[in-house]
Amino acid sequence: QWQSVPLAPPDSIFQLTAAYKEDTFNKKINLGVGAYRDDDNKPWILPVVKEATRILLNDETLDHEYLPITGLPEFTTAAAKLILGPSSPALAEGRVASVQTISGTGANHLGALFLSRFYQWTGEKKVWLSNPTWANHHAIFKNVGIEPVEYPYYDPKTIGLDFNGFVNALKTAPDRSVFLLHGCAHNPTGVDPTAEQWTTIAEIMLAKKHYAFLDCAYQGFASGDLDKDAWAVRFFVEKGVALLVCQSFAKNAGLYGERVGALHLVSATEEASARVKSQLSVLQRSEISNPPSHGARIVSLILNDPAMFEGWKRDIETMAGRIIEMRKELFRLLTEELHTPGNWDHIVNQIGMFSFTGINPSQSKALTREAHVYLTVNGRISMAGLNTHNVQYFAESLDKVVRQ
Ligand code: PMP
Structure with missing residues (x-):
């Protein structure tokens, strides 16, 4: 049975995370991950989500019946x-x-x-x-x-x-x-x-x-x-x-x-x-x-709930704000401190969790091989993987591969 089923290639993002986990270098960075991390590189449970979870836990009227087919x-x-x-x-x-x-x-x-x-x-x-x-x-x-x-x-x-x-x-x-x-x-x-x-x-x-x-x-x-x-x-x-x-x-x-x-x-x-x-x-x-x-x-x-909605907006600002700060700091390091060759305006002009750095596949691979920075070969980085503790090291590593 199933003799002719071909082996599928592993998902490239999950492969990247596995390689990162195996790496023992103390300054390694994972910029492949598409999920928010706090300034200590930890997953973040939004305070408003914690509050909502507590309310649900104490709600005696809730049960585990099916929801309607089209949802709640x-x-x-x-x-x-x-x-x-x-x-x-x-x-x-x-x-x-x-x-x-x-x-x-x-x-x-x-x-x-x-x-x-x-x-x-x-x-x-x-x-x-x-x-x-x-x-x-x-x-x-x-x-x-x-x-x-x-x-x-x-x-x-x-x-x-x-x-x-x-x-x-x-x-x-x-x-x-x-x-x-x-x-x-x-x-x-x-x-x-x-x-x-x-x-x-x-x-x-x-x-x-x-x-x-x-x-x-x-x-x-x-x-x-x-x-x-x-x-x-x-x-x-x-x-x-x-x-x-x-x-x-x-x-x-x-x-x-x-x-x-x-x-x-x-x-x-x-x-x-x-x-x-x-x-x-x-x-x-x-x-x-x-x-x-x-x-x-x-x-x-x-x-x-209007109060919880306000709380959520604050939590969103916390996440988006941290990412925007990382864009600014990376941009400052590359342009003002390291004077990295090239134009880096896109780092602050792009929006959201991801950024295309503009580096080519061989530079991406060099970043992983030489600096232990994990990213997809297309040069995409997740800003959520950067924080105040590692952004300097990342900027220096990027600077190095760009100059090679
Ligand atoms: N669309 C786009 C463009 C995305 O980036 C993602 C998340 N990576 C999704 C849809 C869906 O993600 P999820 O199923 O986790 O909501």
């Missing part, structure tokens, strides 16, 4: 308001179908599955993904029979956005194409369009009747401000671009392992939305039957 209603309603805005016209008009999912990955999967079944495809089923994108996007769409194709996004020459290439792809793709866009804090590059560029993108998408598959895994985590990070999503809804939104509470609530997320699909009418929701429910039933309750209850408490 208090959670999905509040989550939709959080991303779409409290005064969203789409919400007021009852045009949003929201379903609780297995974090952002599950939202991407359910959204992709729904499109695969119900989108009015004109030709082959294709999705346009940014080059590069979160590697899982490719696998998620392939799993449901949608072929990923790439649009230009990152320009290695400027270590910024290839806006002309992006716009050209939007204009030349067949009408009604599906484009996956990162709502904020693009993974892996940390490069986001400006408000002006988003406006142009929205205009072209409207004119071409393209569909926006918005993946938003970092709301609040990018700038420290939940509303600011939702700007592009809300703008697209307001403009009337056809879209869905994938939402994750892994990063902004530090609930990685609890798998709390939601899919929000905006329809043209309330009536269409009800039909969409009925079909999402049927799909969800065959995939997971019922979503998990614990994490959704935590987030629901936080979103629905």
Whole structure:
């Protein structure tokens, strides 16, 4: 049995973490990890999450019964308001179908599955993904029979956005194409369009009747401000671009392992939305039957209690603020202290947890081999892996490989 099953390669990020763990060098740094770490390189349980967990533990009315197929209603309603805005016209008009999912990955999967079944495809089923994108996007769409194709996004020459290439792809793709866009804090590059560029993108998408598959895994985590990070999503809804939104509470609530997320699909009418929701429910039933309750209850408490919501905003500011400080400090060390060759503006211009340093694969490998700094070979670093104790060592190591 199974003699012909080929051995799959290990996941590169998990491989990186394993190599880091085995390394005995005392100054080793792991910059591969996509999870927040505090200034002592420790995972951080948000104080507001601790408080919510305590409340749940003492709530005698709770049990372990199944949630509804589409999730905890208090959670999905509040989550939709959080991303779409409290005064969203789409919400007021009852045009949003929201379903609780297995974090952002599950939202991407359910959204992709729904499109695969119900989108009015004109030709082959294709999705346009940014080059590069979160590697899982490719696998998620392939799993449901949608072929990923790439649009230009990152320009290695400027270590910024290839806006002309992006716009050209939007204009030349067949009408009604599906484009996956990162709502904020693009993974892996940390490069986001400006408000002006988003406006142009929205205009072209409207004119071409393209569909926006918005993946938003970092709301609040990018700038420290939940509303600011939702700007592009809300703008697209307001403009009337056809879209869905994938939402994750892994990063902004530090609930990685609890798998709390939601899919929000905006329809043209309330009536269409009800039909969409009925079909999402049927799909969800065959995939997971019922979503998990614990994490959704935590987030629901936080979103629905004004005092806890304020506490959460403070916790988000703590995380985003620390990351922004690390960007500034790394930039200062490279430019003012070490006078490292090259332009490093992108370190402070990029946003979110990840940064594309602009170093090439051989320099990335040299960093790992010679300095015990673990990062993906594309030169992406997780800012969350830097702290006041190791940023100097990292800057010096980066300086060395750049000069080699
Ligand atoms: N989309 C993007 C772009 C991501 O970076 C991530 C997290 N790495 C996710 C979705 C989903 O993560 P999760 O399933 O943990 O919410």
